[in-house]
Amino acid sequence: MLLSSTLYAVYNIYCNNNIYRDRNNTFYNNTINGNTCNNFNYYTNNNIYRDRNNTTYNSYNTNINRDTYNHFHYYNNNIYRDRNNTTYNINNRDTYNHFHHYNNYSCPEYVIVNYKSYKIKLTSDTEVVQVYVNDVEMKPTIQLGDIIITTTAITVLVNVSDIKAEILVSKQAVSVKLPFSYFHGNTEGQCGYCDNSIANDCRLPNGKIEKSCEYMAQFWMVPPGCNPPPYVPPRQPSCAPEMYNACELIKGKFFEKCHKVVPYENYYDACKYDVCTLKNKSVACISLEAYAQQCGLQSVCVDWKNSADLKGLCEYKCPSHKVYKACGPKIEKTCSTRYNDEFVENNCQGKNCQKTFMEGCFCPDNTYLVSSTIDKCTRNCDCIGPDGLPRLPGQTWTFNCTMYQCSNESFGIVKEPITCPTIKPCGHEYKTTIENCCPTCVCDHELCxxxxxDVGFELAANTTNNSCCPPCVxxxxxxYNNTExxxxxxxxxxxxxxxxxEMNKMTQLHYVKCGTKVHAPCPPGFEYVKQEGECCGMCVPNMCNYxxxxxxxxxxxxxxYKFRCTTATCxxxxxxxxxxxxxxxCPEFNPEDCEPGTLKFDIDGCCQICKSRNCVLEKNVTRLHVDDCTSVEDVEVTSCTGRCDTKSMYSMNTKAMIHSCSCCKEExxxxxxxxxKCADNSEIVRDYKYIKSCNCTPTKCVD
Known part of the structure; x- marks a missing residue:
């Protein structure tokens, strides 16, 4: 980005090699009224200026122009480069509440101008520069008190007449022009300190002077800023000459007329630097446009975009109703004489301001812009209707219920009200409205x-003949009971x-079908019992279901009910x-005590039993009964069962039979x-004899 510090004198005095020369080719030495020429800074007409704070300055009737595009070029012509993607203060001016903020990364992204109660944001990273005033997008031309904002499609110009400041923003460059009489010694930021000295341009916010302007740049970020990488001194890139052929136009014959009023060296160097750094030939258009713009501001017209040497590299296409002009006016004339007197002529800064050239998209020759707010071109400005559009003589049109005609005789506008026919009163479901400026009857859709x-009906999807609102179907x-x-x-x-x-299949009509409730038969184990106050009874159990x-x-x-080992009672x-x-x-049971082949279940099918082969203790579980009383639970009773040895033999001694008998008895x-528990629900306690063991006991044999 180049920040040009060229000071354009009203009398076109310029400086070269410490020699001053005016437009009449009169030469001076390297000082004028004691002021030394530093790096092409110009001074004329030394006088005293007192600002609004009653502060006195040396006022030189000159202007300060600051041009930016990938490089910074100070007011005092000191140059450095910066490509950080952040927002900077490029100029602070507290005296007039005048601040410029600039967001940069290779190309400017946006510029913010704060003046009085206005915050004007100009975005230059879009195809067409967009303007926001207090965060609301607006289309130029815009007038805000002392501020007028205009556009040429390529550039947007902000003119602050109160302090004679101009801010020019395009897609590729930003230029700030300030009057030296107001801003001498009263600027800070990346533009530098405007005092015709390069020694203090790299000044920090605390007043300290740095040797490196690249290092200084990071301290002028708009909060919160960012963390810049460690500073590395810039190196001049190199590339093949064919890469920067377009840059050669700047120092060639094409711009030769401009070389005498605007030094080209910095623009040429910046052009080569950008092309070689970014490896992109089209980047040269940025420097070419910036230099041509400065030439135009000094009344030197250079139609550079149409140069055959560029081969369409920097071509710009305007809207179909406009044409590209390299040397158009700073503010284009409109059909409004008042607008032209106010902005195009009266408020121009400097005696030669009408010779200032601006490139952009303008109305073709012999045509005018309709107005500052209507982007249309016209050859005739005699009949501009209340709608702001131009009309030709003899043409008629209607606007706001009034008939207008552009008179062939007076070339003025003749108007007459529109006559409407009488209408009949509107019928039901209709209302009166105005169409084509006359009353007519239309459907009252709000009424519809x-x-x-009614319940059971709805509005039909379509209306019927001679009906405004759809009928109920x-x-x-x-x-039923007013419910659907x-x-x-x-x-x-x-x-x-x-x-x-239900629906009748024949008539497709819906009806309510009712029937009396019938109770289903009760299942076994249940009986039907009616319930008082209820239509139907209910099934209740009357026995146990097991x-x-x-x-x-x-x-x-x-x-x-007894089933095997289980006895169930209801x-x-x-x-x-x-x-x-x-x-x-079941009692304890040992199958080894059984005679073979006698093992079986008892009559209940629950416990195993058999025929014992010896005298054994047999256990059984049963309920004991005494009179009408029964044990409350099963009781274990025992008995002795089995065989004992019995024999008979003949005795020789007694000459008789000897009998030996034994009985299985309790031991x-x-x-x-x-x-x-007895029948009367009383309980009694009884004892019984329990056999603990059995044995075969000898006994007398009975014949």
């Missing part, structure tokens, strides 16, 4: 939206009835039938208690 149908529902029900849905009615919404051996048995109260408790089960406990016994 408010139209409601029957819905595919049943209506869809087909198949059960309708809540009396408890003894059941109703459903399932065993894959069968269900219905048992009355106190009725039992009991009624507080109207509820429940089953109580008891499981028989030891004990007593146990048992609780019995």
């Amino acid at each position: 939206l408010q139209k409601k149908c 029957r819905k595919e529902v049943c209506v 029900y869809k087909p198949g849905v059960k309708i809540p009615v009396d408890t003894c009835e059941e109703c459903y919404c 399932t065993a051996d894959n069968k269900t048995y219905h048992l009355q109260d106190q009725e039992g 009991h009624e408790l507080n109207g509820t039938f429940v089953m109580m089960e008891s499981i028989k406990k 030891s016994t004990g007593h146990r208690n048992v609780t019995l």
